[in-house]
Amino acid sequence: MLTKFETKSNRVKGLTFHPKRPWILASLHSGVIQLWDYRMGTLIDRFDEHDGPVRGVHFHNSQPLFVSGGDDYKIKVWNYKLRRCLFTLLGHLDYIRTVAFHPEYPWIVSASDDQTIRIWNWQSRNCISVLTGHNHYVMSAMFHPKEDLVVSASLDQTVRVWDIGGLRKKSVAPGDDLMRLPQAVNNELFGGGDAVVKYVLEGHDRGVNWASFHPSLPLIVSGADDRQVKLWRMNDTKAWEVDTLRGHVNNVSCVMFHARQDIIVSNSEDKSIRVWDMSKRTGVQTFRREHDRFWILSAHPEVNLLAAGHDSGMIVFKLERERPAYATHQGTLFYVKDRYLRSYDYQSGRDNPLISIRRAGAGAGAGSDGGQNQNQNQ
Secondary structure, eight states: OEEEEEEEEEEEEEEEOOOSSSSEEEEETTTEEEHHHHHHTTEEEEOOOSSSOEEEEEOOOOEEEEEEETTOOEEEETTTTTEEEEEEOOOOOOOOEEEEEEESEEEEEEEEEEEEEEEEETTTTTEEEEEEOOSOOEEEEOSSSEEEESEEETTTTTEEEOOOOOHOOOOOOSSSSSHHHHHHHHHHHHHOOOSEEEEEEEEEEEOEEEEEOOSSEEEEEEEEEEEEEEEEOOOOOOOEEEEEEEEOSEEEEEEEEEESSEEEEEETTTTTEEEEETTTTTTEEEOOOOSSOOOEEEEEEEEEEEEEEEETTEEESSSSOOOOEEEEEETEEEEEEETTTEEEEETTTEEEEEEEOOHHHHHHHHHHHHHHHHHHHH
């Protein structure tokens, strides 16, 4: 793990990377939202309009907007160029846990302790659907990156997958927003017949804190208070549990698939971040903090960066160095490939393995990176 940037602050509950600029938003338990430049290490701005903790925050992928949701039951949509809140969406009756923009449509999905998930049109500023069915706090909800699906996690010990295809058909009907207003009002009154539950995933025996879709495969990963990370697969007609990843020793706060590698990353109130091999379903790396419980993970949509929020701030990090280890000496290239030190002679074109560095490399890698990281984190 290579720590790129660290902040010290109140507990960080929400994180989101800007898709293009080297920016990250952190929403804090104190009610403040911080905008950081993680490359320069500077605080660019702070937004302080919520009353109480802000648990959810998300950048829009193309507009100069972000959305936040807090314990004040309010969802706020902000323009960071204008440096102000544009409007507030009201309707939830309890704490808001997560908020997220749809990748394509002008929608926001929110999860709340009022046991509902709401989908909002941020252009018409209406709630267009209320998803009911969970019977405890809904801890997370997010859109699928490509399909008309939402996944939610709840303290009722289930993960639910919702089909929102009907909602899309109604919302993308011809006509302007004014013509769609009666539909929005209708949905508000009757809970909307547009989004229907597709699967209920049962297997955790404590409350579920997080569930995420795989970006391209029909997979879901979830993390719960039973300290387990579960992998699920779905097809057109059903969804089922594939495996359980055990290793965390306290509640799993957040879990996600890595966009570019076959790994799962999770973090926990046990003060650790764990990396799991998706195909072998085994733990491959653990990073620990001494005093701080982890609450949230975020992945950069374009580059190989992750961020994690904990009790006293956040870290932006990479899981490994991206440059290969190599050196040249007297016409020979020495490089590491497949855990072997190899030599390539430029004149003869001969390529030879010299020595296995499997044991030394594994030990040194974990020791040097891990140790360095420990020092940086304290």
